[in-house]
Each structure stands twice: as structure tokens, then as C-alpha cells.
Amino acid sequence: MALKERPKPFLLPDYCKGCGRCLDACAKDCITLSDQINPMTGLVPVELDLTNCNACGMCMDACPEPYGLRPAHEGEIQDFELEDPAKLFGVKPCDAPEPTDIPNEFLPLPRTEPLVIKGTYASAVGAILAGCRHVYGYPITPSTEGAELMAKFLPKLDGTFIQAVSEVAAVNMMYGTAGAGLPTMTFTSSPGFSLMLEGVSYMIGAELPGVFVDVMRGGPGLGNIAPEQSDIKLACHGLGHGNTHAITLAPSTPQEMLDLTILAFELSFKYRNPVILLGDGYLGQMTGKVQLPETMIKPGIPKWAVYGDAMHRKNLISSIFLTESDLEAHNHHLNAKYEAMKVEARAESFLCDDAEVVLIACNTPARTAKGAVQDLRNQGVKAGLFRPITLWPFPVEELKAAIQGAERIVVVEASAGQLEDEVRLALSKAGVRQFPELESVRRMGGVLPQQSEIMTRVLGRKEVIA
Amino acid sequence: MSKTSVIYDKFERHSHGQGLKGHATHYCPGCGHGLAHKFLAEAIDALGIQDRTVAISPVGCSVFLYYYFDVGNSQAAHGRAPVVALGHKFANPESVVISYQGDGDLASIGLAETVATAQLGAPITVIFINNAIYGMTGGQMAPTTLMGQSSSTSPSGRNEYNGQPMKMAEMIAGLDGPVYVERVALFDAKQRIKAKKAIQKALKLQVEGRGYSFIEVLAECPTHLKMSPEETEKWVKECMEPVYPLGVKKDLTVEPWFHRNAPCFKGEKILSLTGATTEHPERFCKxxxxxxxxxxxxxxxxxxxxxxxxxxxxxxxxxxxxxxxxxxxxxxxxxxxxxxxxxxxxxxxxxxxxxxxxxxxxxxxxxxxxxxxxxxxxxxxxxxxxxxxxxxxxxxxxxxxxxxxxxxxxxxxxxxxxxxxxxxxxxxxxxxxxxxxxxxxxxxxxxxxxxxxxxxxxxxxxxxxxxxxxxxxxxx
Incomplete structure (x- = not known):
């Protein structure tokens, strides 16, 4: 009795690939391979002769194609071969609702006394105040304290900290949570950051926000765990494969570790792009005075997210654009975003207005350089410090203003010239051809430039390239 | 079987839905993916979880899973689908997250993610399509390629220098994290019914918050096995099944345990965690x-x-x-x-x-x-x-x-x-x-x-x- 109520199959030959999986499934031998090639598909479809069909449905179960063998319900058009597929199968790609943004809420905080905490902790607290409750990471010195603090705090806030099997897994957990539209971050250090770059490229391609705190250490290879500004080139010009850029922030105090982490979340959602916060091993470990902000964020859900609910069902997170023209268009779109990010360029110019000698430095070396500027001023040398706070985009307009009256420019860095390369590239792209020869104070291998070395360079005009 | 509502009416994402691509998959004739897709779609439909479902597409032939499934879709890097799935699951514990992966993705490049995610045990569902060959890159040796089986990177047949085939269902069942592990096949009507049931059960365990489940599907790749679809079905049955025995590998009875509260955004609580205080310390310095x-x-x-x-x-x-x-x-x-x-x-x-x-x-x-x-x-x-x-x-x-x-x-x-x-x-x-x-x-x-x-x-x-x-x- 039940059998009679079941529908028999029908098939639009254009949607049959002729695999023949239905042939064996039919106990009544109703199905045979045609002897004609379908001109639309170039394939040989099956043919149905439903004379003996008992509507067992096994053929439909065996058909791999969603629009292959289908049940012909009573009343459904039987001359289906002549019908428009839109009428047969429907036209709406998806009946899910059009998603809308659920905005962030800004909640007031009382004014508190400054905390006395180390840089990685300050960054972790900043992330929590920015609304981040999902942190994924892999232990790596000298960034681990950030993850440790998150592992302690987040369960108390019903958040999630997962120690991933590797940095590769960590960045892809971020991809998932970011894809769901929520703020997420990791703490890592140079070798770990290298390992995450595949995921960073995917996040940029799929336009996902996320904050990477990279507490840079000595390299290459395993290098050591002492501070080096070793990843400026990676963050500014090497974020994995493809046309990738991300705003790169370079804090120089524990206070900035907090402030710039909060800013990083804001920018990463504003542009739907990862943001990199480059610290150095000293800054990560350095304890200092940290004033908390007077608002915190409860994040909403952006309209593009795949949150896993009805509102966001029609969304897709993906970095694939199989058609060349689509991928080119996507790259134009990314380029337009990168161009728009230029307004985020930030810098500090310290005593540069009348400076004859301008030091350029970021992170902890910028503090050393600031000490040197003070010392040089005490000795009657008109020195100043230009400190890029964003390394990408490089604050070239601010740099141009800072070096306007400079007779000498000294780049102070704990790397083999990665910051200097950014300075040169920025000036070159801005069309600045005339500027004093760049002098260097460089240390590597986990050694930071010393104030005395900067003094020697400026006063003694001696090369300090250890 | 009837198309379920979980499959898009029209595949707009497949070459913008132009021509036949609007209603035909990109899979080769006789490919096992199509069946696995249908069974998965039916299970989502039967459980009434379409709105909550997030499907993670891997890299491999099923990279375009999102062409077809009318659910939340996220496309992962090669091998990383299970950890992307975790990122989604922890972001929204109410979501039902499926990590759909092939053998290169799951058992080769993503092996660390696969094993670690299984052992973590959070309720996600992994659908593992094992067809013993690399499909998308064109017929190279897979971690699950059989001994003696030739491929473009094992042209004289897989030998001892290529290592042994990976038996993922057994490996995953050997871990403490998963609650349900089964290997199924698609080569005849009986196996297809079992496959459907297994997929539905795996999803149900997730919906109920009972834990991680893993379904290995022995699937056909006629194109790269260089056989007809019919011969491939036979090959899976006669050559693959003896190496990869079908059946339930693990099935624990576990009470629902995955309950996550909504994250806390109470300012006082956060301040007290950080030790911040509004009290001014007394000052003694002149x-x-x-x-x-x-x-x-x-x-x-x-x-x-x-x-x-x-x-x-x-x-x-x-x-x-x-x-x-x-x-x-x-x-x-x-x-x-x-x-x-x-x-x-x-x-x-x-x-x-x-x-x-x-x-x-x-x-x-x-x-x-x-x-x-x-x-x-x-x-x-x-x-x-x-x-x-x-x-x-x-x-x-x-x-x-x-x-x-x-x-x-x-x-x-x-x-x-x-x-x-x-x-x-x-x-x-x-x-x-x-x-x-x-x-x-x-x-x-x-x-x-x-x-x-x-x-x-x-x-x-x-x-x-x-x-x-x-x-x-x-x-x-």
C-alpha cells in the first residue's frame, strides 16, 4: 500500500552525468544507458522506462546529483524535459533573510588607579576590554604570559582559551571565530608568527578581522628569546602568499600595548582585515604604568558573519575566486581597502620641530632613542625622535614634516635594517628624493641598541653596526 | 532521492549559476562526494538544523561544498577545517558545525589538526571522504592509497618506501576524545542506508552536546582510479574494504556535557580580575x-x-x-x-x-x-x-x-x-x-x-x- 504513495523518479537528461550508479540500484531493470551523447553535456545519460517501476526509490538514493534522479510528485509537470529548470527546481538561491549588523555596545567603566603590569598582560587586558573572549595560542617565549593570563581570565568570563596543537591550528581557530563575526586574537613570537602566515593570508583573502600580538625575538631560525625587531619585513611586506597587507602597530610602552591592542580590534573590524601588533621581547616583559580606559566593548555581530543562525545563513567566508576576473576584482577591492587604511597612519614626533639630528626608531629602541634625545639636548645638540606607531601604513607625511630641517637622520633599530627599509620605501613612494644620508645604529641577535651607542653615533659620527 | 531544502535551488556560486552549472555539481560522473553531500543534506533537514549549521569546506574536490549547501558556509585552508570548525563552535556553541574533508586534507596535511581536534572532543562532526587518491590535484598518492595501488606519484604502485595506508577511523577511535566513530561506504544500497544513518547519528550527537563524532566514508573516484563508475564501486568493495573494514569503531553513551554560558561583559568583574581599584593610594613623598x-x-x-x-x-x-x-x-x-x-x-x-x-x-x-x-x-x-x-x-x-x-x-x-x-x-x-x-x-x-x-x-x-x-x- 505504501509503495503506491511513493513517487516514481524522473530525470532531466541535461543533469545526468551517466555514471550509471542507478543501474544496479534498480531491481526492475527500468534504467539503461542511452546510446546517444547528450549535446548539452557531452555525456551519455541514462534512460528510464518506468513500465515496471514500483517506486522503490533506490535509484534516487544512488544518484549523486542533487538535480539528477528526482521524485515526480503527483501533479508535478510530467513533460519536464521541455520545462525551464527555474520552474522545475526553483529560482531563489536561498530564502534566508538579508543579514543586518548587530552593533557593538560601549559600556562605561569607572576611572581606576593605574595598573602596574607587564606589556603582554597590558595587551591581554586591552583585548578583554575590546570585547575579545576567544583567544587561541601556542606557548612561545617571550609572548607566553599573554596566553597564560588569558587562560586564567577567560574561563572566569565564560570566554574561550584553547591551547592549540600548533600556531597553524591557532590561526585557523581564529579564522573560525572571526568567520563567526567575533573578536579573536593570539599571542605569538617570531617563529610562531612565521608559522601563522598561511592563515593570515587566508584571513586577508576572506576579509576576516583578528589581532596578532607578535612579541618579536631574535632570529633567524630558532634564534633566541631575546628582543629583536625581526619581523618588521614580515608584517609590512610578507604576510603569507598573495596581495596581502595589514595595519601594523608598534607600541613602545606597556600603556601602548593596551591602547594599541584596543585600537587593533577596532581597526580590524573597521577594515575586515587582520591587524598586527609588533612588540619586542623587552616590551612584552617590561612592567610599567598602565591606565585603563573608561569604556569597554560588548561586541555585536557584523552582517557578513557566518554565526550559525538563521540571520546569517546566506553568508559565506571564503578566499577562493576561481574565475580570474573575479579574483582580479577581489584584488582591486583589497587594494582599495589598503589605500583607505592610509588614514590610520600614526606617529610620534618628539622635539623634531627644530631638530638638526632626527633619530628614527620604534618599539623599545624608540625609548632608548628618546633617552638619547634628552641627553643630546642637554649637551646642546638639537636632536629629535621620529617614532612611527604604524609601520604599515608608514606615516610618511609625519616623517616628511619631522625631517624637514634635519641635517642628519639616524635610524636606530634592533635589526639588520628592516626599519630602515621601511623608511626608504616610504620616502621613495612619496617621491621624496632629497634627504640626508641615512645613518644607522643597529644591533641584532637579541641585543638592543644602547643609549651610549646612539650618543657615540651622533656625537662621534662613528658607525655603530655591531 | 528528493532534493532537500538544504541544497540551494540554484547553484549561484557555481560559475555564477550559468547554464547547466546552476543545477549540476562540479563532481565527475560516479564520484562519491555527490552521495555524501545528499546524505548530509538529508540529515541536516531531518534534524531541522539548517539555520544553525555551519559547513566547513576543505581543500580538495569538495572545496566547493558551499556551492550547494544552503547553510552558513566557511571555506578553510588545506587541512585546517577541524580547527576552523572549533573556532566556529566556540564562537557560537548553539551552531552545528561540520568539518567535511578528503583524505589528503584530513589524513595528510591536516593530520595534527585532525588528531588534536578529535582528542579535544568538543562536539563537532567530521565527515571524512576516503577515496584512496588525490582528486583535485590530479591522481597523486593519498595517505590512504592502498599498497600496490598506482598513482601519479607512486607510478609503480605504492610500496614500503611510500609507507602504509592510514587507517583513520581506527586511529580516531583509539583516542579518548571522540564519542562516535564509524566507517561506511557507498557502493551498494545497503551501505548507502548505513551511511545515511551514520551521518544523521553523528550530527544528532553534536546537536545534543554529547561530543565529537567522525564518519569515514569509503568513496569512489572513478576519474583518478581510471575505472568506470561501476568498476570503481566494485574496487571499493573488493580492494578498499578489506584494508578499511566497515562498521562502528567507537560508540560511547555519553550524557550531554557541552554547555557554554554567554560570555560575561560586566565591567566590575573584569576590573576585579585585573586588580584595578578606584581607591587612591595614600601618598607620602614630598x-x-x-x-x-x-x-x-x-x-x-x-x-x-x-x-x-x-x-x-x-x-x-x-x-x-x-x-x-x-x-x-x-x-x-x-x-x-x-x-x-x-x-x-x-x-x-x-x-x-x-x-x-x-x-x-x-x-x-x-x-x-x-x-x-x-x-x-x-x-x-x-x-x-x-x-x-x-x-x-x-x-x-x-x-x-x-x-x-x-x-x-x-x-x-x-x-x-x-x-x-x-x-x-x-x-x-x-x-x-x-x-x-x-x-x-x-x-x-x-x-x-x-x-x-x-x-x-x-x-x-x-x-x-x-x-x-x-x-x-x-x-x-
Whole structure:
């Protein structure tokens, strides 16, 4: 009795690939391979002769194609071969609702006394105040304290900290949570950051926000765990494969570790792009005075997210654009975003207005350089410090203003010239051809430039390239 | 079988839905993916979870899963689908997350993610399509390629130098994390019914919050096995099944356990976790200790791990900040976890610490002889050296302008019954020798640091007082 109520199959030959999986499934031998090639598909479809069909449905179960063998319900058009597929199968790609943004809420905080905490902790607290409750990471010195603090705090806030099997897994957990539209971050250090770059490229391609705190250490290879500004080139010009850029922030105090982490979340959602916060091993470990902000964020859900609910069902997170023209268009779109990010360029110019000698430095070396500027001023040398706070985009307009009256420019860095390369590239792209020869104070291998070395360079005009 | 509502009416994402691509998959004739897709779609439909479902597409032929499934879609990097799935699951614990992966993705490049995610045990559902070959890249050896099976990268057949096929269902079932592991096939009607049931059960376990489930599907790849679809079905049955036996590999009865509260955004709670307070600390300083430096005092504390140099440094920084000054503390350690060198650079500045390093400190607190020998000569002229005379028997000769204070930190602390308070003795000595801040400032910082261990406050106060007394005795 039940059998009679079941529908028999029908098939639009254009949607049959002729695999023949239905042939064996039919106990009544109703199905045979045609002897004609379908001109639309170039394939040989099956043919149905439903004379003996008992509507067992096994053929439909065996058909791999969603629009292959289908049940012909009573009343459904039987001359289906002549019908428009839109009428047969429907036209709406998806009946899910059009998603809308659920905005962030800004909640007031009382004014508190400054905390006395180390840089990685300050960054972790900043992330929590920015609304981040999902942190994924892999232990790596000298960034681990950030993850440790998150592992302690987040369960108390019903958040999630997962120690991933590797940095590769960590960045892809971020991809998932970011894809769901929520703020997420990791703490890592140079070798770990290298390992995450595949995921960073995917996040940029799929336009996902996320904050990477990279507490840079000595390299290459395993290098050591002492501070080096070793990843400026990676963050500014090497974020994995493809046309990738991300705003790169370079804090120089524990206070900035907090402030710039909060800013990083804001920018990463504003542009739907990862943001990199480059610290150095000293800054990560350095304890200092940290004033908390007077608002915190409860994040909403952006309209593009795949949150896993009805509102966001029609969304897709993906970095694939199989058609060349689509991928080119996507790259134009990314380029337009990168161009728009230029307004985020930030810098500090310290005593540069009348400076004859301008030091350029970021992170902890910028503090050393600031000490040197003070010392040089005490000795009657008109020195100043230009400190890029964003390394990408490089604050070239601010740099141009800072070096306007400079007779000498000294780049102070704990790397083999990665910051200097950014300075040169920025000036070159801005069309600045005339500027004093760049002098260097460089240390590597986990050694930071010393104030005395900067003094020697400026006063003694001696090369300090250890 | 009937198309379910979970499959899009039209495949707009498949070449913009043009021509036949609007309703035909990109899979080759006879490919097992199409069936696995249908069974998965039916299961989602049957459980009524379409709106909550997030499907993670892998890299491989099923990279375009999102062309077809009318659910939330996220496309992952090669091998990373299970951890992307975790990211989605923890972001929204109510979502139902499916990691759909092929053999190269799951059993080769993503093996670490696969195993770690299975062992983590969070309720996600992994659908593993094992067809013993790489499809999308064009017929290369897969981790699941059979011994003797030829592929473009094992042209004379997989041999012992290529290693053995990976039996993922057995491996995953051997872990403690998963609750349900089954291997199914698609080669005949009976197996297809079992496959459908297994997929539906795996999803149901997730919906109920019972745990992680893993369904391995032996699937056909006629194109790269270079056989007809019919021959491929036969090959899977006769050649694959003996190596990859079908059936339930693990099926635990577990009560629902995955319950996650919504994250907390209460300001008071966050502030209390960070230790932030709205209470203003009492201030005792009349001004910056300009007798030491007009604006920025540089200190170095040096000893071995366990001497408490870092704690003392932290207390100095806290004391300074409680007085409204700026301060920094940079620790540095030897590579040893215990007992190595332990140095701290501390700066106290009236408004802003410019350079936080202390290569030439004004004040040195040395806890042992090597530290004194190393840093004593770096102390600036007119500076202060305070060292533990209990352990340093012979002090190095320093610039005569430097004021030297030998204080038996260890001896005093031991007499007090707790050798660990020697750093507090040292702080007392520092206070008396340099008058960097008033005593009350230090005592305030010590009390704040010990607020959770109040019983230790009197001992520390005593240690601090003894440090002061020792310096005063030296002065006399």
C-alpha cells in the first residue's frame, strides 16, 4: 500500500552525468544507458522506462546529483524535459533573510588607579576590554604570559582559551571565530608568527578581522628569546602568499600595548582585515604604568558573519575566486581597502620641530632613542625622535614634516635594517628624493641598541653596526 | 532521492549559476562526494538544523561544498577545517558545525589538526571522504592509497618506501576524545542506508552536546582510479574494504556535557580580575627624589633565581607609581628555569621614563658575588651599591665616589625564620641608604602585594625594618 504513495523518479537528461550508479540500484531493470551523447553535456545519460517501476526509490538514493534522479510528485509537470529548470527546481538561491549588523555596545567603566603590569598582560587586558573572549595560542617565549593570563581570565568570563596543537591550528581557530563575526586574537613570537602566515593570508583573502600580538625575538631560525625587531619585513611586506597587507602597530610602552591592542580590534573590524601588533621581547616583559580606559566593548555581530543562525545563513567566508576576473576584482577591492587604511597612519614626533639630528626608531629602541634625545639636548645638540606607531601604513607625511630641517637622520633599530627599509620605501613612494644620508645604529641577535651607542653615533659620527 | 531544502535551488556560486552549472555539481560522473553531500543534506533537514549549521569546506574536490549547501558556509585552508570548525563552535556553541574533508586534507596535511581536534572532543562532526587518491590535484598518492595501488606519484604502485595506508577511523577511535566513530561506504544500497544513518547519528550527537563524532566514508573516484563508475564501486568493495573494514569503531553513551554560558561583559568583574581599584593610594613623598637624579633614577637589581630580585624590582616600580611617578621594570633571566641569573632594570621617573634600560645604574642591589662583580663597575660615579654581605665575602674595588652598603640580607632573613624575605631586607636597606621614597611608600606597596597573604605582612614589615636598621648601624 505504501509503495503506491511513493513517487516514481524522473530525470532531466541535461543533469545526468551517466555514471550509471542507478543501474544496479534498480531491481526492475527500468534504467539503461542511452546510446546517444547528450549535446548539452557531452555525456551519455541514462534512460528510464518506468513500465515496471514500483517506486522503490533506490535509484534516487544512488544518484549523486542533487538535480539528477528526482521524485515526480503527483501533479508535478510530467513533460519536464521541455520545462525551464527555474520552474522545475526553483529560482531563489536561498530564502534566508538579508543579514543586518548587530552593533557593538560601549559600556562605561569607572576611572581606576593605574595598573602596574607587564606589556603582554597590558595587551591581554586591552583585548578583554575590546570585547575579545576567544583567544587561541601556542606557548612561545617571550609572548607566553599573554596566553597564560588569558587562560586564567577567560574561563572566569565564560570566554574561550584553547591551547592549540600548533600556531597553524591557532590561526585557523581564529579564522573560525572571526568567520563567526567575533573578536579573536593570539599571542605569538617570531617563529610562531612565521608559522601563522598561511592563515593570515587566508584571513586577508576572506576579509576576516583578528589581532596578532607578535612579541618579536631574535632570529633567524630558532634564534633566541631575546628582543629583536625581526619581523618588521614580515608584517609590512610578507604576510603569507598573495596581495596581502595589514595595519601594523608598534607600541613602545606597556600603556601602548593596551591602547594599541584596543585600537587593533577596532581597526580590524573597521577594515575586515587582520591587524598586527609588533612588540619586542623587552616590551612584552617590561612592567610599567598602565591606565585603563573608561569604556569597554560588548561586541555585536557584523552582517557578513557566518554565526550559525538563521540571520546569517546566506553568508559565506571564503578566499577562493576561481574565475580570474573575479579574483582580479577581489584584488582591486583589497587594494582599495589598503589605500583607505592610509588614514590610520600614526606617529610620534618628539622635539623634531627644530631638530638638526632626527633619530628614527620604534618599539623599545624608540625609548632608548628618546633617552638619547634628552641627553643630546642637554649637551646642546638639537636632536629629535621620529617614532612611527604604524609601520604599515608608514606615516610618511609625519616623517616628511619631522625631517624637514634635519641635517642628519639616524635610524636606530634592533635589526639588520628592516626599519630602515621601511623608511626608504616610504620616502621613495612619496617621491621624496632629497634627504640626508641615512645613518644607522643597529644591533641584532637579541641585543638592543644602547643609549651610549646612539650618543657615540651622533656625537662621534662613528658607525655603530655591531 | 528528493532534493532537500538544504541544497540551494540554484547553484549561484557555481560559475555564477550559468547554464547547466546552476543545477549540476562540479563532481565527475560516479564520484562519491555527490552521495555524501545528499546524505548530509538529508540529515541536516531531518534534524531541522539548517539555520544553525555551519559547513566547513576543505581543500580538495569538495572545496566547493558551499556551492550547494544552503547553510552558513566557511571555506578553510588545506587541512585546517577541524580547527576552523572549533573556532566556529566556540564562537557560537548553539551552531552545528561540520568539518567535511578528503583524505589528503584530513589524513595528510591536516593530520595534527585532525588528531588534536578529535582528542579535544568538543562536539563537532567530521565527515571524512576516503577515496584512496588525490582528486583535485590530479591522481597523486593519498595517505590512504592502498599498497600496490598506482598513482601519479607512486607510478609503480605504492610500496614500503611510500609507507602504509592510514587507517583513520581506527586511529580516531583509539583516542579518548571522540564519542562516535564509524566507517561506511557507498557502493551498494545497503551501505548507502548505513551511511545515511551514520551521518544523521553523528550530527544528532553534536546537536545534543554529547561530543565529537567522525564518519569515514569509503568513496569512489572513478576519474583518478581510471575505472568506470561501476568498476570503481566494485574496487571499493573488493580492494578498499578489506584494508578499511566497515562498521562502528567507537560508540560511547555519553550524557550531554557541552554547555557554554554567554560570555560575561560586566565591567566590575573584569576590573576585579585585573586588580584595578578606584581607591587612591595614600601618598607620602614630598617630591621626586632629586637628590638621586633630577628626573630619572636608574636601578639594577641582580642575583640568581630565587633571590627575589624581580619581586623587589616590582615593589620599587609599584611604590613609584603609587606616588604618581612613572616607573618601569625589565626582567632578564638566564636560560635555566631555576637557579640561573636573574637581573632587573628599574627606572623611576618624575613624569616619563625615557630609556628603561639600566646599563649604567645609579643604584645597584646585588644579591651575590658574581652580580656584584659584573655590575659594580657599571654603577655611575656618586652612585649606591648595596649588597648581601652574608654571601659576598670579598667586595670588588669600586670608584671611591660610590657609596657602598654591605648588608647581610640572607643572615637577617634566616634569623627571622624565612630566608625568602631577604629581598625585603634589601628593600629596607635601599630605603635607608638612598631615601628614594619614604618608608611608608615601600610598606604600602608591600601590603598591596601581600593583600591575599595577609599573614605574611608582619614578617615582611619586620624584614624591611631590619634592612633599615642595618644601614643605620653602618652609618654609625
Amino acid at each position: 617630591g621626586f627624589p632629586t637628590a638621586l637624579d633630577p628626573s630619572d633614577v636608574s636601578l639594577k637589581l641582580a642575583g640568581s633565581g630565587g633571590d627575589g630580585a624581580q619581586t623587589a624590582a616590582m615593589l620599587i616600580a609599584r611604590a613609584a607609581i603609587s606616588e604618581g611617578f612613572d616607573a618601569t621594570h625589565i626582567p632578564s633571566y638566564g636560560p635555566e628555569s631555576r637557579g640561573g641569573t636573574s637581573y632587573a632594570d628599574v627606572h623611576v621617573a618624575e613624569t616619563e621614563v625615557l630609556n628603561p634600560g639600566s646599563p649604567d645604574p645609579q643604584i645597584l642591589l646585588a644579591f651575590n658575588a658574581p652580580s656584584l662583580a659584573k655590575f659594580g663597575p657599571t654603577v655611575r660615579k656618586g652612585g649606591y651599591v648595596i649588597y648581601d654581605s652574608s654571601v659576598v665575602t670579598e667586595a670588588p674595588v669600586l670608584d671611591p665616589s660610590i657609596k657602598v652598603f654591605p648588608v647581610p640580607f640572607t643572615g637577617i632573613a634566616t634569623d627571622l625564620g624565612k630566608a625568602v624575605v631577604k629581598n625585603i631586607v634589601a628593600l629596607g636597606a635601599l630605603q635607608a641608604a638612598t631615601n628614594i621614597f619614604p618608608k611608608e611608600t615601600f610598606l604600602g606597596a608591600i601590603r598591596v602585594a601581600l593583600k591575599d597573604k595577609c599573614a605574611l605582612i608582619p614578617l615582611n614589615e619586620e624584614a624591611f625594618a631590619w634592612g633599615i636598621k642595618s644601614v643605620e648601624a653602618l652609618d654609625q
